[in-house]
Amino acid sequence: MQNRRTYEEINQKISSGRAVVLTASEVSELSKTLSPTEIFRKVDVVTTATFGPMCSSGMFINVGHTRPPMRMEQILLNQVPVYGGIAAVDAYIGATSESENRPGYGGAHVIEELIAGKEVEIDSLAKGTDCYPRKSFNGKISKHTVNEMILFNPRNAYQNYAAAVNTSDRTLYTYMGMLLPRLGNLTYSTSGELSPLLNDPWLRTIGVGTRIFLGGAQGFVTGRGTQFRTDVERNDHSIPLKNAATLAVTGNAKEMDTAYIRAAYFEKYGVSLFVGIGIPVPVLDEDMAARVSIRNEQIETSIADYASPAHEELGRVNYRQLQSGSLRLKGKKVRTAPMSSLPVARRIAGVLAEEIRQGKFFLTQPVEALA
Amino acid sequence: MKKKFVLTFPPESTNEPVTCRLIRDFGLDINILRAEINAGQEGKLLLEISSTKENLDKGLGYLESRMITWEPVAEKIHFHQDPCIHCGSCTAVCFSGALEMDRLTRELVFTPEKCIACGLCPSACPLRLFTLEFAV
Ligand code: SF4
Ligand code: SF4
Numbered sequence: 001m002q003n004r005r006t007y008e009e010i011n012q013k014i015s016s017g018r019a020v021v022l023t024a025s026e027v028s029e030l031s032k033t034l035s036p037t038e039i040f041r042k043v044d045v046v047t048t049a050t051f052g053p054m055c056s057s058g059m060f061i062n063v064g065h066t067r068p069p070m071r072m073e074q075i076l077l078n079q080v081p082v083y084g085g086i087a088a089v090d091a092y093i094g095a096t097s098e099s100e101n102r103p104g105y106g107g108a109h110v111i112e113e114l115i116a117g118k119e120v121e122i123d124s125l126a127k128g129t130d131c132y133p134r135k136s137f138n139g140k141i142s143k144h145t146v147n148e149m150i151l152f153n154p155r156n157a158y159q160n161y162a163a164a165v166n167t168s169d170r171t172l173y174t175y176m177g178m179l180l181p182r183l184g185n186l187t188y189s190t191s192g193e194l195s196p197l198l199n200d201p202w203l204r205t206i207g208v209g210t211r212i213f214l215g216g217a218q219g220f221v222t223g224r225g226t227q228f229r230t231d232v233e234r235n236d237h238s239i240p241l242k243n244a245a246t247l248a249v250t251g252n253a254k255e256m257d258t259a260y261i262r263a264a265y266f267e268k269y270g271v272s273l274f275v276g277i278g279i280p281v282p283v284l285d286e287d288m289a290a291r292v293s294i295r296n297e298q299i300e301t302s303i304a305d306y307a308s309p310a311h312e313e314l315g316r317v318n319y320r321q322l323q324s325g326s327l328r329l330k331g332k333k334v335r336t337a338p339m340s341s342l343p344v345a346r347r348i349a350g351v352l353a354e355e356i357r358q359g360k361f362f363l364t365q366p367v368e369a370l371a
Numbered sequence: 372m373k374k375k376f377v378l379t380f381p382p383e384s385t386n387e388p389v390t391c392r393l394i395r396d397f398g399l400d401i402n403i404l405r406a407e408i409n410a411g412q413e414g415k416l417l418l419e420i421s422s423t424k425e426n427l428d429k430g431l432g433y434l435e436s437r438m439i440t441w442e443p444v445a446e447k448i449h450f451h452q453d454p455c456i457h458c459g460s461c462t463a464v465c466f467s468g469a470l471e472m473d474r475l476t477r478e479l480v481f482t483p484e485k486c487i488a489c490g491l492c493p494s495a496c497p498l499r500l501f502t503l504e505f506a507v
Contacts, residue, residue, distance in 0.1 A: 051456070053497065104499070177460045178495045185463045262456055264497035272497070274456060325472070337463030341456045342477035 003040070004285045007365040010044050014359055021045045021356045023349035024281075024292060028193045031293030040289035045356055045363065048196040048292075049213070049278040049348035052189055052340025053264050055175065056155035056226060057095040057273045059111050059253050062147040063122060065089055070134035072124040077110045077141075078102075084124070088132060092152075095263075095273040106271030108263035111151075115215070116258045117143050149253035151215060151261075155225035157277050159197035159244040160301050163188040163317060163336075165329065168307035173268035177339055179306055183329055186303065186336045191345040192296045192319035196279040197245050199292045201238040205282055207366025212249060213278030213352045215261040218361065219251025221279075223370065230371045237298045238291075241316065245371065249277065260348065276344060278352040282363050296320040303329065373421045375404070375444035375488060378434065380414040389439065390418070397430040398422060404487045405466070417444065417489060444488045450481050451500045461501070464491040 013019040020043050022030070027046050030039060063072075065088070075084040075091050079099040083092040097107040113120055119140045128135040143149060165186045166172045166179035173179075176187045190198065200206050210221040225246030232240040253261075260276030283289050296319035304311035314329065321327045323342075326335050355361040380389075393399045405417035420427060434441050448469075457478045462470045469486035472479060493501040 052458075173494075177463050177497075178491070180464060187460070187463050262498070265499060266497055267494040274458070274497075323477075325474075335463070335466075338459035338472070338477075341458045343457045346477075 005044070005283070007282060007363055010282050011362050013044055014356055014362055017357070017359055019044045019356060021047065021280075021353045023346070023353055024048045024194045024199050025346065025349070027292050028295045031295065036286045036290040036293060039293060040283055040286045043283050043289070045353075046199065046281045046283060046292040047278055047349040047352040047356070048194055048199045048281055049276070049345040049352065050157060050191045050195050050340060051260065051274060051276040051344035051348060052191070053175065053266070053272040054153060054156045054275045055096050055272045057151070057153040057275055058107065059093045059114070060148065060150040060152055061091050061093060061114070063089045063091065063141050064145060064147050066134055066137050068134045069132050070124070070137055071126050071129060071132035072137070073127065074125045076123040077120050078105070078113070079121075079123075080105065080107050080110050082107065082110075096271050098271055104265040104271070106263070106265075108271045108273035111253070111273065112258055112261060112263040114143055114149060115253055115256045115261055143254055150250060151219070151253040151256065152222075152248075152250045153275060154248050155227060155246045156249050156275055157196050157225070157247045157279075158190065159195075159201070159246070160240050160242060160299075161189040162242045162302045162304040162311070162313075163322060164304055164306050165314065165334065166307050167305050167314075172306050173266070174306055175266055175269050175272065176306065177337070178267060183332050183334050186322075186327070186329070186334050187339050188301065188319075188322045188336065189339045190301075190319075191340055191342055192299055192323065193294055194342070194345050194349060196277060196281075197247070198239060198294060198299055199281050200288070201234070201240070201291060203245060203369065203371045204288065205284065205366070206247070206279055207369045209364055209367035210279065211362070211364045212280075213276070213348055213355075213361075214249055214251035214256070215253065215276055216257030216259060217251045217253075217255035219249055222248045222250050224248060228370070235298075235300050237294060239294070239299050241300055242302045247370075260344070274341070276348050278348040280352060280356060280361070280363055296323060372424060372427070373419060374427070375417065375419050376441045377444050378416040378418060379440045379442075380416070381438050382413055383438075387437065389434070389437065390416070392433070393420075393430045397426050397433065399426060399430050405489055417487065444490070447483065447504055448486050448488055448492065449502045449504050450483075451502075452481070454498055455479055455500055456498065458497065461492040461496045464495045465489075
C-alpha cells in the first residue's frame with residue numbers, strides 16, 4: 001500500500017469520477033473513530049470553507065471607454081469614492097470606502113449590487129488630455145455593460161483570529177460586532193474545524209496558484225495576504241493561537257453569486273464585505289490526513305480585551321467552547337456569539353465537494369509555497 | 372393597558388427609589404425587564420407597566436418632575452428574515468433569548484414571543500435586518 005498520493009493521481013480520480021471527497025466537518029467526525037492512516041486510505045480530498053466579514057477586499061473594474069474617450073480621475077459609484085489612480089477607465093472599488101451622503105453604504109454594497117446585476121450610477125471627472133479629451137461623465141453601468149469585474153482581496157481567510165471581549169463600562173462598537181460592557185458577551189470569527197488554513201496549518205498544500213471557490217466562482221490564491229505571519233505561538237496541534245497566515249485571492253466577479261458575497265455595515269465602525277471562500281485540501285499523505293482531522297476542541301484561540309489599547313490577552317479558549325454558546329471568564333458566565341456564518345461555510349464546503357466529485361473542479365499544486 | 376418604557380436617569384437621581392414610588396404612589400403594576408444603573412452615572416431601566424391610562428399619565432408626569440426622561444418602547448421588532456446569512460452577530464446582544472443559534476444547524480432562530488424590544492439587534496445586525504416598530 002502506497003503511503004503517498006500525488007496531485008496528478010487525485011486529478012485523474014476526479015476526471016474519472018472516482019475521487020472520494022468529504023467536507024472538513026465530515027472528516028473531523030470520522031476522526032473520532034478512524035486513525036489518520038485509515039483516513040488517508042479512504043479520502044482523497046477534503047473541502048474547507050469560511051464565510052465571514054473580510055474588510056481587506058475589493059474589486060477592479062474596467063467601465064469601458066466613453067466617446068470621446070476619457071481618462072477618469074475622480075470616480076464615484078453610487079456616491080461611493082473609488083480609486084481612479086490607474087489607467088483611463090480602470091478603477092478599484094475598496095470594500096470599506098464609504099459614501100459621504102448615505103450612511104452605512106459603501107464599496108461593499110456597490111460590489112454586491114454589481115454582482116447581483118443591478119445598475120450602478122457612475123460620476124467621474126478628469127482634467128482632459130489631448131488623447132483623452134472628455135472631462136466628465138455621468139451614467140449607469142452594470143455587470144452587462146462593463147468590460148471586467150475582477151475581485152481582488154489583499155487579505156482574506158485569516159488562519160485564526162482572537163476572540164473579542166470588553167471589560168470596560170461602555171459598549172464598544174467594533175469590527176467584531178457590539179461588545180457589551182463588563183464582559184457582557186464574547187464574539188469570535190473563524191469557522192473552526194471547517195476553516196481553510198486551520199486544516200493545513202503549515203500551508204503544505206495551499207500556496208500561490210491554488211484554485212479555490214471564491215464568492216461562487218472559481219478563483220485563485222495569488223500569494224500571501226497582507227499582515228501574513230507565521231511566527232506566532234502554536235499549540236500541540238500546530239494551530240497558531242492568534243491571527244497568523246492570510247491569503248490574497250482573486251476571481252472573476254462577473255461569475256460570482258451574492259449568496260456568497262454580501263455587504264455588511266458594522267455600527268459605528270463601518271462597511272465590510274462577507275466573502276465566501278472554499279479551499280480543497282488534498283490528502284497527500286498521513287500527515288495531511290492528521291491535519292484535516294482537526295476538531296473544534298483542538299483548535300484554540302486567544303481572548304483579546306478590546307477595552308485595552310493593546311488588546312490585552314485574557315485567556316485561551318477552544319472552538320468547542322466558543323460554539324457552545326457560553327463560557328466562564330473571570331468567574332462570570334459570558335455569552336459567546338459567532339461573527340462568521342457556519343451554515344453558509346458548510347454550504348460552500350458541500351458545493352465545492354460536489355463540484356469536485358462531478359469533475360468540474362480540479363486541484364492545483366502550488367506554483368510556490370507561501371511560508 | 373400594558374406598555375413598555377425605557378427610563379433614562381440623570382446621574383443625580385439614581386439614588387431615588389423611583390420604581391418604588393411609581394408602584395406605591397401611582398398604583399402602577401411594574402415589571403422590570405432590564406436595568407443598567409450605576410450610582411453616579413446615567414442609568415437606564417426598561418419597564419413594562421400595566422395600569423389605567425390616568426395613573427400612567429400621572430406616573431410619567433412624576434418622572435418628568437424628577438428629570439427622568441422616558442420613551443415608549445416598540446412593542447415589537449420586525450425581522451426581515453430572507454436575506455439573513457446566519458452570521459450570529461445579533462445573538463451577541465440579545466439577552467432575552469429571542470435570538471439564538473440552533474445548536475445543530477447553526478442557523479439563527481428567532482422567537483418573537485421572547486423579545487423584550489430592547490432595541491439592540493437593529494444596530495448589531497451587519498445586514499440591518501431588524502427594525503423597531505414603535506407603538507406609541
Ligand atoms: S429587540 Fe432584538 S436584541 Fe432586544 S430582545 Fe428583541 S430580539 Fe433580542
Ligand atoms: S446579525 Fe443579521 S444576518 Fe446575522 S444572523 Fe442576525 S439577523 Fe441574520
